[in-house]
Amino acid sequence: MPRKIPDSLLTGFVLIDRQHEQIYATFDDLMALLQDGSGKSQILETIAYVERHVLTNFDFEETAMKAYGYPHRVEHMAAHLILRENVKDIRQEVQEGNITPALVKKCREMLQDALFRHIAEHDLKMAPFLKDKNPNEDGWSL
Ligand SMILES: [Fe+2]
Ligand SMILES: [Fe+2]
Secondary structure (H helix, E strand, C coil): CCCCCCHHHCCCCHHHHHHHHHHHHHHHHHHHHHHHCCCHHHHHHHHHHHHHHHHHHHHHHHHHHHHCCCCCHHHHHHHHHHHHHHHHHHHHHHHHCCCCHHHHHHHHHHHHHHHHHHHHHHHHHHHHHHHHHCCCCCCCCC
């Protein structure tokens, strides 16, 4: 799997794209560990990284949407809430059970499909609005 998100999912807001790349890189690590049948503790550690990068991105986007009065922020934040729960569920499932092919499939679907779909449906729509309000991304940092 390539360690970069597809160009079609680049939002043009550099900080957000960098955050998405981090999510993708840690997600890629997670999928590799799951497929190699690695130990649970290593998998859980990597899930924690994925979770941290996801939360950093969501918090950043939510702060920016509020700061600039993005008109679609309510539905965007509702979508984040579902994904936050999904990632938490995966962590709990790994904590409680065995790593089965079904779990690996679920991880791929929930993290990759859901996150990528989220970028396509929500982030690509939001980024031009933020960029328009703050073209140089002043005042924001990772
Ligand atoms: Fe988002
Ligand atoms: Fe995002």
